[in-house]
Amino acid sequence: MDNTDMKQIQWFPGHMAKTRRLIASNLSLVDAVVEIVDARSPLSSRNPEMDHLTKNKPRLVILNKSDLADDKTTQRWINYFRSEGSEAIAVDCKSGKGLKSILPVIKKSVLKELMDKRARNGMTGAAVRLMIVGIPNVGKSSIINKLAGSKRAKVEDRPGVTRTKQWVKLDDNTELLDMPGVLWPKFEDQDVAIRLAFTGAISDDILDIETLAMKLLSYLAENYPESIIERYNIDISDNETGLDLLENVGKKRGMVISGGEINTERAAITVIDEFRGGKLGRISLENPPEKEL
Ligand code: GDP
Numbered sequence: 001m002d003n004t005d006m007k008q009i010q011w012f013p014g015h016m017a018k019t020r021r022l023i024a025s026n027l028s029l030v031d032a033v034v035e036i037v038d039a040r041s042p043l044s045s046r047n048p049e050m051d052h053l054t055k056n057k058p059r060l061v062i063l064n065k066s067d068l069a070d071d072k073t074t075q076r077w078i079n080y081f082r083s084e085g086s087e088a089i090a091v092d093c094k095s096g097k098g099l100k101s102i103l104p105v106i107k108k109s110v111l112k113e114l115m116d117k118r119a120r121n122g123m124t125g126a127a128v129r130l131m132i133v134g135i136p137n138v139g140k141s142s143i144i145n146k147l148a149g150s151k152r153a154k155v156e157d158r159p160g161v162t163r164t165k166q167w168v169k170l171d172d173n174t175e176l177l178d179m180p181g182v183l184w185p186k187f188e189d190q191d192v193a194i195r196l197a198f199t200g201a202i203s204d205d206i207l208d209i210e211t212l213a214m215k216l217l218s219y220l221a222e223n224y225p226e227s228i229i230e231r232y233n234i235d236i237s238d239n240e241t242g243l244d245l246l247e248n249v250g251k252k253r254g255m256v257i258s259g260g261e262i263n264t265e266r267a268a269i270t271v272i273d274e275f276r277g278g279k280l281g282r283i284s285l286e287n288p289p290e291k292e293l
Helices: 013-029 049-053 071-083 099-110 112-120 140-151 190-199 209-223 225-232 242-252 264-276
Strands: 032-038 059-064 087-090 128-133 166-171 174-178
Touching: 013 049, 013 128, 032 099, 059 071, 059 099, 059 140, 071 087, 087 099, 099 112, 099 128, 099 140, 128 140, 140 166, 140 174, 190 209, 190 264, 209 225, 209 242, 209 264, 225 242, 242 264
Parallel strands: 032 059, 032 128, 059 087, 128 174
Antiparallel strands: 166 174
16 A cells, blocks of 8 residues: 555554553463454454563453454454464354353363363362453453443452452453553554554544545455445446445445535445445455465
């Protein structure tokens, strides 16, 4: 992508440093880290520092919003994370799919070693403590609320834990550290920034909405042509530009300004909203990196 397209990206090193410290200083309090990512863009929606920050802790990667992503691609991502040494599962807070398997997977797989050791020592009732991390908008609050339900209440203050953090009880012996820190995505890479803008994880101000919609339409025309052919009833020829596609959508939807000109801004807002709302179907925005053989 051309650099001139992009308005200046806000990057918050101060906040990042604060969250980094918060995670590092609380890591010793937990047995495992639960990292939430967006199933549509699992790498772009994670902070690459996470691997380094939490490297000594068992980890579960949760691909949330799997209702919006392409199932086949999500399965490939699960295989990818497993090949990288992290357990991974897909969930969807909208229908609740997969949520019930989170705690069993943590206890039976992610923390198998710890649980076996506790069983040997007759300590099976000891609490399992988890930390949840993820960039804004991936669904952390939704998952915590679904897991904790009516039990979402303060467990107790622990020494060394300030008032801004809370332990949330998930079941009889599982507690989750609910931290206020904001883990910003790292979007210096422009393709990453665009995927985050498509899903609404970062502000729409990064690119103007028409440029964003043109890029999305070009991606869809190449990777999921049926999604826009069916939704907007448009033809797609080989060499259509993003602008052609956007104008076609506007034309089909009757978005015309006086004088016959197409209102591409309205068309762009429609495309972006409908994509985010899942109305264009289940779409993944990135594929797992190819492994070298
Ligand atoms: P947080 O910033 O990581 O805590 O994310 P939130 O829990 O606030 O969720 C961000 C947005 O995504 C909200 O509008 C949620 O309703 C929506 N959301 C969360 N999980 C899912 C999901 O699995 N599927 C869909 N379609 N939307 C979801």
